[in-house]
Amino acid sequence: MKENNYFQKVYDLTRKIPAGKVTTYGIIATYLELGSARMVGWALNKSFSADNPVPAHRVVNRNGELTGRNHFPAPGMMQKLLESEGIKIEDNKIVDFKKKLWYP
DNA sequence: TAGTTGACGACGG
């Protein structure tokens, strides 16, 4: 049952991100017309309490930095998951970020 | 009820 809550939209969009791709808070915020990228981060923060798992590790900030990894159960989990999907991480940043970037 | 916080982004100096 989908609700029109804005975090539900974020969850839904985030789940649509294909493996091996990533997107940014700004893109999601703009696409969903949230008005501010902070809302996206907040929604994902609550995603840990959501029933459905959300691949929040595929969402990074506009620099391609894994700023959200500190909010994961394990700090290294985010990088590990991304590497498992073929995304290389270097110094907490995504290598070839532009190539890995996914647009809704 | 009001104030503060927050996984960010854009702009100015």
Place this chain on the structure above:
DNA sequence: TCCGTCGCCAACT
């Protein structure tokens, strides 16, 4: 080019 500040809007205390 790098650092600092302001703005977004909703949720939490």
